[in-house]
Amino acid sequence: AAHYILSKIYMPLLQTVGPPTQVPIQEVLLDAVQAANTAVFEDDPEVDSGTTLTIALVLGRRLHVAHVGDSRLYLLANDKLEQISMDHSLVQRLQDVGTLTAEEATMYRYRNVLLRAVGQGEEVEVDTYMRLLPRQGKLLLCSDGLCGFVPDETIKQVMEQDASLPQIVDELYETALAAHSNDNVTAVVVDFSL
Incomplete structure (x- = not known):
């Protein structure tokens, strides 16, 4: 599904590269996600x-998500x-209303139940964000096979290492496996200096 979705999102995004357009980036992102959703559904x-x-798109110091x-x-x-995105999952909703603690959520029986996903219906509700980035830092995009099994503090320690980006990704992967992740472990790390 990931390759299929990428093919449906990549072309609309690629079409925005070139001369300036009057279409806001957030609208382009929403349209691309909706096109992928329709194709999968x-x-x-x-x-x-x-x-x-x-999706994380960096244009100058602006991060579009x-x-x-x-x-x-x-x-x-x-x-x-800092976690930028908000999980669209049952356990996140239960944490938000105070029914589950973060620790309980890691062991909750229905922790993999999504409230929103691409391809679940004719339309999908998409969160979009735009924020200014600091002058330097790193971005991590990852699946719940990593963040669902490895504490944020451990992720932070690995990302702060004086190592190449491939080495950091490998270490995140190995850390997730050592934590007995039984889900897809995917990670992309982007180092930026603006």
Whole structure:
């Protein structure tokens, strides 16, 4: 599903590269995600499946984000790891209303239940964000196979290492496996200096 969605999002985004356009970036991101959602849903509307999606587009110092599901986007800057995206999951909702603690959520029986996913219906509700980035830092886009099994403090420690980006990604992957992750472990780390 991930490759299929990427093919449906990449072309609309690529079409925005070039001369300045009057279409706001957030609208372009929303349209791309909706196009991917429609393609996945129409592929087999009888199958109750979906996938998560997090897009981070850096233009100058502006970070534009489109997000659906429980994959995450983190920002590491000024000695602080900040979760930028909000999980669209049952456990997050239960934490928000005070029914579950963060610790209980890691062991909750229905922790993989998504409230929003690409391909679950004809339309998808997409969170979009825009924020200014600090002068330097790192972005981490990752699946819940990493962030659902490795504490944020450990992720921060790995990302702060004086190592190449591939080495950091490998270390995050190995850390997730050592934590007995039983889910897809995907991580992309972007180092920026603006």
